[in-house]
Amino acid sequence: MEDLILELKEGIIDVLNLEGMTPADIDENAPLFGEGLGLDSIDALELIVLMDKNYGIKLANAEQGKEIFKSVRVMAEYIQANRTK
Amino acid sequence: MGSIVVTGMGIISALGAGKESTLRMLMAGERAIAPIRHLQTRHKDLPVGEVPYSDEELRALIGFPDDRIITRTSLLGRVALREAIEDAHLTDTADGKRIAFISGNTVGGMEKSERYYHDFRTNEEHKEYIAMHDCGACTDLIAEEYAGKFSLITTISTACSSAANAIILGADLIRSGQVDMAVVGGTECLSAFHLNGFNTLMILDPQPCRPFDADRHGLNLGEGAAYLVIERAESACERNIKPLCVLSGYGNACDAYHQTATSPNGEGPFLAMRQALEQSGLQPSDIDYINAHGTGTGNNDECEGIAMMRIFGDTVPPVSSTKSYTGHTTSAAGGVESVISILALQHQFIPANIGFQNAIDKHNFRPVDHVLQPAGLQHVLTNSFGFGGNDSSCIFSIPENAAPVVPFPETSPCYIQSVAQISIQQPLCDDWFDMPVPHTQPYNESNDPDYKNHFPPMVARRLGKLLKRAIVTAKQALGETIPEAIITGTGLGCIENTEKFLVSMLENGEEYLQPTYFMQSTHNTISSQVALQLQCHGYNCTYSHRGTSFDSGLLDALTQIRHGRIRNALVGGQEEMTPAYFEMLGKIGYWRNGDISPDALRASDRQGSFSGSCSLNMLLTNQRDGNTLCAIHDMRMLYQPSDEEMRNILQEMLNRAGITLSDVDAVVMGISGDNDNDLVYKDFHQKFCPNIPIVWYKHLFGESFCASAFGLYAGAVCLHRGRIPNHLLYHPAPEIQNPHNILVFNHFKNKDQALTLLSK
Numbered sequence: 001m002e003d004l005i006l007e008l009k010e011g012i013i014d015v016l017n018l019e020g021m022t023p024a025d026i027d028e029n030a031p032l033f034g035e036g037l038g039l040d041s042i043d044a045l046e047l048i049v050l051m052d053k054n055y056g057i058k059l060a061n062a063e064q065g066k067e068i069f070k071s072v073r074v075m076a077e078y079i080q081a082n083r084t085k
Numbered sequence: 086m087g088s089i090v091v092t093g094m095g096i097i098s099a100l101g102a103g104k105e106s107t108l109r110m111l112m113a114g115e116r117a118i119a120p121i122r123h124l125q126t127r128h129k130d131l132p133v134g135e136v137p138y139s140d141e142e143l144r145a146l147i148g149f150p151d152d153r154i155i156t157r158t159s160l161l162g163r164v165a166l167r168e169a170i171e172d173a174h175l176t177d178t179a180d181g182k183r184i185a186f187i188s189g190n191t192v193g194g195m196e197k198s199e200r201y202y203h204d205f206r207t208n209e210e211h212k213e214y215i216a217m218h219d220c221g222a223c224t225d226l227i228a229e230e231y232a233g234k235f236s237l238i239t240t241i242s243t244a245c246s247s248a249a250n251a252i253i254l255g256a257d258l259i260r261s262g263q264v265d266m267a268v269v270g271g272t273e274c275l276s277a278f279h280l281n282g283f284n285t286l287m288i289l290d291p292q293p294c295r296p297f298d299a300d301r302h303g304l305n306l307g308e309g310a311a312y313l314v315i316e317r318a319e320s321a322c323e324r325n326i327k328p329l330c331v332l333s334g335y336g337n338a339c340d341a342y343h344q345t346a347t348s349p350n351g352e353g354p355f356l357a358m359r360q361a362l363e364q365s366g367l368q369p370s371d372i373d374y375i376n377a378h379g380t381g382t383g384n385n386d387e388c389e390g391i392a393m394m395r396i397f398g399d400t401v402p403p404v405s406s407t408k409s410y411t412g413h414t415t416s417a418a419g420g421v422e423s424v425i426s427i428l429a430l431q432h433q434f435i436p437a438n439i440g441f442q443n444a445i446d447k448h449n450f451r452p453v454d455h456v457l458q459p460a461g462l463q464h465v466l467t468n469s470f471g472f473g474g475n476d477s478s479c480i481f482s483i484p485e486n487a488a489p490v491v492p493f494p495e496t497s498p499c500y501i502q503s504v505a506q507i508s509i510q511q512p513l514c515d516d517w518f519d520m521p522v523p524h525t526q527p528y529n530e531s532n533d534p535d536y537k538n539h540f541p542p543m544v545a546r547r548l549g550k551l552l553k554r555a556i557v558t559a560k561q562a563l564g565e566t567i568p569e570a571i572i573t574g575t576g577l578g579c580i581e582n583t584e585k586f587l588v589s590m591l592e593n594g595e596e597y598l599q600p601t602y603f604m605q606s607t608h609n610t611i612s613s614q615v616a617l618q619l620q621c622h623g624y625n626c627t628y629s630h631r632g633t634s635f636d637s638g639l640l641d642a643l644t645q646i647r648h649g650r651i652r653n654a655l656v657g658g659q660e661e662m663t664p665a666y667f668e669m670l671g672k673i674g675y676w677r678n679g680d681i682s683p684d685a686l687r688a689s690d691r692q693g694s695f696s697g698s699c700s701l702n703m704l705l706t707n708q709r710d711g712n713t714l715c716a717i718h719d720m721r722m723l724y725q726p727s728d729e730e731m732r733n734i735l736q737e738m739l740n741r742a743g744i745t746l747s748d749v750d751a752v753v754m755g756i757s758g759d760n761d762n763d764l765v766y767k768d769f770h771q772k773f774c775p776n777i778p779i780v781w782y783k784h785l786f787g788e789s790f791c792a793s794a795f796g797l798y799a800g801a802v803c804l805h806r807g808r809i810p811n812h813l814l815y816h817p818a819p820e821i822q823n824p825h826n827i828l829v830f831n832h833f834k835n836k837d838q839a840l841t842l843l844s845k
Contacts, residue, residue, distance in 0.1 A: 017601075018542070038543060041343075042547070061287060
């Protein structure tokens with residue numbers, strides 16, 4: 001799980017173009033949206049693409065992301081349980 | 086001055102070709118949303134509003150020659166344009182009229198580019214399509230059939246409100262007396278690029294769309310084209326043509342909230358509708374039907390409804406979204422839905438909002454769920470909103486009930502107050518005037534400032550290079566001023582991110598595409614991002630018409646300032662280049678290889694010039710102060726003028742300024758080292774101003790679709806500094822002291838031309 005969390009943080013930094021950030025700067029238990037990292041609805045779409053591309057998880061609509069993207073840890077748990085690649 | 090009337094229209098969409106077919110389907114309540122037949126894509130599961138003709142069938146429909154190539158967007162445009170022109174009897178009753186053709190589109194020839202991109206990059210096949218990729222090329226290909234009829238052509242690219250803004254510009258040009266008539270609207274065909282782009286935003290409904298329904302699930306992409314012929318009522322009367330309806334009001338505002346979402350209280354839509362109502366002199370209660378933007382997405386329909394409730398209170402008039410019939414025809418939507426609104430007025434019916442069952446919680450109205458035939462439909466309002474919050478509304482009225490259009494007041498002067506640029510010269514300053522940077526290679530990146538000083542990381546990460554340049558130059562040009570209008574010219578838009586999206590789509594088989602790149606592919610991203618950063622809700626427009634993109638924006642700003650509509654405007658020219666696009670354009674002879682020293686460029690003996698990135702913003706105002714650079718006396722855009730017309734226009738300009746040709750100190754021209762291009766300039770010089778020194782600027786700033794912005798800038802700085810340095814003189818000569826009047830001439834392929842007179 002910890003490896004997946006690290007991998008996920010690196011992926012997030014890459015696809016969201018969070019220049020100058022390192023995995024250590026992201027608290028895996030902090031909210032990704034609103035407070036915490038301060039991501040927005042476009043980032044949510046980018047994370048949906050990331051889940052599809054790297055883990056073979058397809059979401060039917062953007063609303064589903066709200067629960068999954070609560071924190072990096074929640075996201076990692078969801079990926080662990082649902083990944084197809 | 087009386088009303089602006091509509092005297093002809095033409096349409097093609099999923100409902101078929103022509104007004105008759107459209108009307109029949111509308112009245113029958115039959116939607117044309119169906120599985121994909123013609124578009125090449127893997128997403129065949131997504132329903133669309135596809136025009137029921139293949140390219141070959143469209144060609145046959147209008148007799149387009151077999152031996153010529155053309156894009157589908159231009160074919161659709163040609164079908165609609167021909168119907169509009171015939172409907173308005175333009176070919177036989179409009180001799181001597183000055184007629185503008187203003188067409189909107191967003192992805193230009195993308196449907197062919199995506200198909201042949203591999204060839205563009207690797208071999209010589211299909212390379213003719215490279216020159217058809219941009220939005221302006223698309224308009225040019227449509228206009229060609231009636232080229233002799235038009236005196237001015239331009240292209241608007243404000244995403245899904247493009248056609249509505251074309252109507253607005255046309256009306257403004259007529260009201261200001263610059264043209265007598267205008268053919269206005271837009272065109273767009275389906276492309277895998279567009280389909281995938283909307284898909285990354287997760288706003289495509291896998292079922293036929295249900296606008297304004299509580300359970301709506303997104304939009305269906307459509308395609309089509311539609312044009313209106315508009316003119317003053319007197320002009321129609323002279324031609325003995327009975328108007329179809331009156332354009333009684335229009336509004337353009339910017340939501341300045343988000344790149345792809347409308348603000349929760351629908352500020353932009355509210356402002357656009359309110360402006361249209363104010364201009365028409367009508368009360369909200371006079372509106373009998375609203376043809377809504379109503380895409381079917383969760384965000385649009387909720388916010389548009391809220392904006393309507395802010396305007397109309399508890400009594401929102403009957404509403405329907407005819408996208409439930411046609412799908413979302415994007416750039417053409419403002420034209421398609423204007424034609425539908427006018428058909429509703431003519432035939433006294435309200436088209437249905439198909440698929441509606443339950444109202445949205447926050448709404449106090451239910452859209453019309455079946456075709457109605459009420460009596461006494463008099464005024465119809467139609468909305469068109471685009472990405473970036475480019476929101477526009479138009480009101481059409483039956484001719485008998487027209488409120489007179491408020492004429493434009495007396496003219497105000499217009500000044501260039503400040504300019505900021507990022508190019509290959511030193512950025513954000515005028516150092517090039519005394520210390521020009523020489524160039525050594527045909528492809529150059531801009532000399533960018535450090536953007537870390539300008540944007541926090543969370544903002545910067547979403548902005549492509551061109552957006553950063555545009556925002557930084559905008560802020561510097563504006564200083565403390567809040568602009569009343571933001572207008573951008575860009576031939577290619579954010580081509581770097583457009584290319585990233587396209588390449589990723591082709592390489593990954595239409596999977597794993599990033600929405601951030603798609604969002605930046607629309608040309609109006611630049612103007613709308615500037616508005617977003619500055620929180621400006623005023624007029625916002627984007628022109629994408631090849632080498633006269635900037636000039637088109639300048640014409641719009643100047644028209645509005647001179648006629649007192651606004652007091653100031655930010656006008657920009659924004660262009661970037663990528664190595665791949667540079668190579669492709671090289672294939673069709675745009676760029677030279679090797680020596681680009683001024684002497685080599687002067688020789689004009691080879692094809693091609695060198696490429697410059699171009700980012701420039703200028704603040705225009707109606708009042709001068711100590712910092713003002715110069716006055717813009719006059720500006721005209723022309724399409725293939727005869728020598729006699731050009732001579733007359735130049736004379737008119739000089740007369741209005743109270744000067745003669747001998748008072749003009751220099752003529753600024755875009756000589757670039759490309760033989761074909763330069764011959765046109767030399768010909769102009771010889772014919773119209775043979776003894777006036779030539780100022781050139783592309784040897785400093787390079788060639789791009791918006792390079793002409795730098796011509797105006799160079800002229801303005803010379804007037805302000807009181808001298809023309811010898812490095813700006815095309816024919817080597819000592820510098821010119823104390824210039825008072827400078828003429829700026831720009832052309833693209835000897836078709837579109839722009840003439841501007843600057844004075845100290």
